[in-house]
Amino acid sequence: MKILVVNAGSSSLKYQLIDMDDRSVMAKGQCERITVDGHFKHAAGDKQTEFDIALPDHKVAIELVLKYLTDAEYGVIGDMSEIAAVGHRIVNGGEVFPESCIMDEEKIRKLEALTEFAPLHNPPAVTGIRACIEVMGENVPQICVFDTSFHQTMPKEASVYAIPYKYYTDYGIRRFGAHGTSHKYVAGECARLMGKDPKDLKIVTCHLGNGSSITAVDGGKCIDTSMGFTPLAGLLMGTRCGDIDPAILPFIMQKDNIPVEEIGDFLNKKCGVLGLSGVSSDFRDLEAAAKEGNERAALALNMFNYQVKKFIGAYMAAMGGLDAIVFTAGIGENNAVMRKQICEELSFLGIEVDDAKNAERGKAQEITKPTSRVHVFVIPTNEELAIALDTEYLVRNA
Numbered sequence: 001m002k003i004l005v006v007n008a009g010s011s012s013l014k015y016q017l018i019d020m021d022d023r024s025v026m027a028k029g030q031c032e033r034i035t036v037d038g039h040f041k042h043a044a045g046d047k048q049t050e051f052d053i054a055l056p057d058h059k060v061a062i063e064l065v066l067k068y069l070t071d072a073e074y075g076v077i078g079d080m081s082e083i084a085a086v087g088h089r090i091v092n093g094g095e096v097f098p099e100s101c102i103m104d105e106e107k108i109r110k111l112e113a114l115t116e117f118a119p120l121h122n123p124p125a126v127t128g129i130r131a132c133i134e135v136m137g138e139n140v141p142q143i144c145v146f147d148t149s150f151h152q153t154m155p156k157e158a159s160v161y162a163i164p165y166k167y168y169t170d171y172g173i174r175r176f177g178a179h180g181t182s183h184k185y186v187a188g189e190c191a192r193l194m195g196k197d198p199k200d201l202k203i204v205t206c207h208l209g210n211g212s213s214i215t216a217v218d219g220g221k222c223i224d225t226s227m228g229f230t231p232l233a234g235l236l237m238g239t240r241c242g243d244i245d246p247a248i249l250p251f252i253m254q255k256d257n258i259p260v261e262e263i264g265d266f267l268n269k270k271c272g273v274l275g276l277s278g279v280s281s282d283f284r285d286l287e288a289a290a291k292e293g294n295e296r297a298a299l300a301l302n303m304f305n306y307q308v309k310k311f312i313g314a315y316m317a318a319m320g321g322l323d324a325i326v327f328t329a330g331i332g333e334n335n336a337v338m339r340k341q342i343c344e345e346l347s348f349l350g351i352e353v354d355d356a357k358n359a360e361r362g363k364a365q366e367i368t369k370p371t372s373r374v375h376v377f378v379i380p381t382n383e384e385l386a387i388a389l390d391t392e393y394l395v396r397n398a
């Protein structure tokens with residue numbers, strides 16, 4: 001079965017065509033600057049192409065993607081009909097979508113109604129779904145996989161906020177979390193690598209990238225996660241502040257005359273390790289600066305490690321135990337120094353890192369010794385494959 005995975009943003013559309021028989025990526029690429037002017041990148045095997053082309057809307061973008069997937073030179077399929085289904089990545093499905101599902105007009109309308117929760121992401125995703133239906137026809141199933149679904153199993157203690165309850169019931173303000181597709185995928189892979197049933201495991205999954213979140217997975221289900229109503233909460237990140245005292249907001253808004261419509265941008269784009277260090281949001285730049293003696297860069301790195309460690313401890317307490325920790329995403333997969341430091345500071349849990357394994361890259365594996373009481377894994381995340389797996393499951397069981 002061949003599945004097209006689509007991640008539509010306001011001016012971009014990323015895609016992968018995955019052959020589910022061997023889980024290989026047949027082709028991938030992206031349309032950029034949609035509605036602005038237009039740029040296209042496509043790669044299939046060792047063939048790739050990239051050029052400017054007018055992309056006035058998402059429908060034209062999808063048409064271009066399908067044209068290249070079936071192209072004589074750059075294509076990998078003979079005809080569009082070989083695509084069994086399309087899996088769409090959706091940032092926020094609210095409480096309406098606790099699971100991935102096949103979309104119909106009613107569900108698309110429900111998703112449209114959730115725009116308030118993900119104003120930058122959900123509308124272009126809906127545009128992407130509608131464009132696929134228009135170009136591919138009504139008979140190709142369009143499946144949505146929501147970044148928030150995996151977190152819907154959180155109990156109320158973890159998901160509502162201590163503000164008047166009417167803000168939950170009337171406005172839907174609660175913890176939604178994010179990166180759920182990634183957390184679910186790596187927790188599943190962790191159980192598989194351990195040869196255990198997910199039901200028997202307590203796992204903390206650390207998705208550490210430009211955006212970072214940590215999730216407590218007890219018995220295969222999410223019971224708590226660090227991101228909140230929006231992805232601003234939890235750990236400090238590349239440019240996001242993470243958890244701060246909410247009283248800071250009115251204080252600095254008054255001091256610096258920041259209008260309410262600009263505060264979101266400030267918290268999302270000017271804070272985190274960038275705001276703290278004044279150097280960069282990229283952890284590689286911070287490491288280089290810290291090595292040269294930049295104290296604020298070193299502080300930002302140490303603070304990140306400290307907060308990761310604190311969340312692991314908190315979630316271990318929440319679950320009443322801990323069998324495994326998983327590191328994933330850009331930083332989690334690539335930053336061996338940070339992993340080692342965090343694990344060493346948690347050595348009181350009986351964590352014993354295998355330095356040779358920790359130094360290896362790109363492999364899903366345990367990086368602790370067999371004698372380690374808590375097992376630590378590095379598992380490269382693969383959100384596209386996770387979306388394709390849900391899509392395949394729903395199509396086969398429809």
Ligand code: ADP
Pocket residue numbers: 208209210211238281282283284285329330331334335
């Ligand atoms: P996004 O949330 O945009 O998907 P990623 O998961 O790609 O982000 O993570 C980006 C982060 O990963 C950057 O801060 C970058 O410094 C870090 N990173 C990527 N590669 C490496 C590497 N080889 N060593 C250390 N950090 C890395």
